[in-house]
Amino acid sequence: MLLSGGLDSSVLAYLMRPPVCVTVRYRGQDRLDESWIAAAIARDIGAELVVVEPDTADFTTVLLHMINALDYPRGNAAVFSECMAYRAIAARGIKVVVGGLGPDEFLMGYVRQALVLFGPEAVLDAGLESYRPLAGKLLHTAGSRWSRRRPSPG
Incomplete structure (x- = not known):
């Protein structure tokens, strides 16, 4: 194994x-x-x-x-x-x-687990800046509105 x-x-x-x-x-x-x-x-x-x-x-x-x-x-x-x-x-x-x-992966992957367990600052401080958008989606406040709208091309 x-x-x-x-x-x-x-x-x-x-x-x-x-x-x-x-x-x-x-x-x-x-x-x-x-x-x-x-x-x-x-x-x-x-x-x-x-x-x-x-x-x-x-x-x-x-x-x-x-x-x-x-x-x-x-x-x-x-x-x-x-x-x-x-x-x-x-x-x-x-x-x-x-x-x-x-x-x-079924449990959302290691980086996603770290986001939830240790918070976005720990993940970002570890050099994983590319996970910033995911952190925002995973860690929005329960009950708050989460917009799925894409930013308008500017």
Whole structure:
């Protein structure tokens, strides 16, 4: 099972109790590292945790493979991490893997959760200025009128 340490994969790990969990982390990226959460969950459910730490050499090695596997130019920052996790899974002979994609989006996504839990100032102060319009829509005062009108072109 892919276990990031986020809400989605953590819930699935507790429900499924897989024997092996795989997480990806990057050296020097402590702010984004959830492997310590994945380790705690794996320990709690009695699963082996495989921690994959890709580097630039790994990226150059798998880049052409990723492009060919995707078959068309698409993707996001997670594609490389997922590719490295799947390679570690395949190397162990595991044929079926479950990921946690979906529940966090069902619950409005991490940034939206942060807007509600910590307030728009915390999100904007973290450098996520592009979420300002969403903050206005999500956090308008209950019972107040919210205009769906688009601004007139000026």
